[in-house]
Amino acid sequence: xxRFLLGSYEEDIWVVKMVSHPKFIIRPELFAIVKAKKNxxxxxxxxxxxxxxxxxxxxSKLKGSDNIAIxxxxxxxxxxxxxPFELIGFVAKVSNALADEGISIFVISAxxxxxxxxxxKQSSKALEKLNSLEMK
Numbered sequence: 001x002x003r004f005l006l007g008s009y010e011e012d013i014w015v016v017k018m019v020s021h022p023k024f025i026i027r028p029e030l031f032a033i034v035k036a037k038k039n040x041x042x043x044x045x046x047x048x049x050x051x052x053x054x055x056x057x058x059x060s061k062l063k064g065s066d067n068i069a070i071x072x073x074x075x076x077x078x079x080x081x082x083x084p085f086e087l088i089g090f091v092a093k094v095s096n097a098l099a100d101e102g103i104s105i106f107v108i109s110a111x112x113x114x115x116x117x118x119x120x121k122q123s124s125k126a127l128e129k130l131n132s133l134e135m136k
Contacts, residue, residue, distance in 0.1 A: 025080045030060075035070075040055055044056045073119055074120065075119075078116075083112065083113050094114070101126070
């Protein structure tokens with residue numbers, strides 16, 4: 001079984017929290033990953049690298065005039081819990097588990113957790129694989 005070690009520093013002490021199984025949840029909306037000329041209001045995530053905007057946005061909110069390229073039909077799978085900054089290998093473990101299943105991913109790390117985007121047609125398989133992983 002795949003395993004994770006989840007821990008964090010609390011008052012200068014490394015504390016390991018035992019969780020038997022991770023819980024990943026999937027959002028019901030379909031999302032697009034967009035290369036855009038400008039930021040769009042209501043995006044789930046926006047990355048401005050100084051040359052372009054990369055947006056993750058609900059497909060129903062797309063407006064075509066400012067889009068340069070669009071990848072549609074993505075689902076967002078989120079780890080339902082707080083991940084400490086000191087955690088090493090979480091995204092690597094998730095990525096490897098999904099790569100073993102032939103599932104391509106787009107990853108967004110937020111302050112407290114990570115979001116894994118997978119194509120809609122592979123989302124059930126991805127969610128099942130992720131929720132089968134064990135933490136220790």
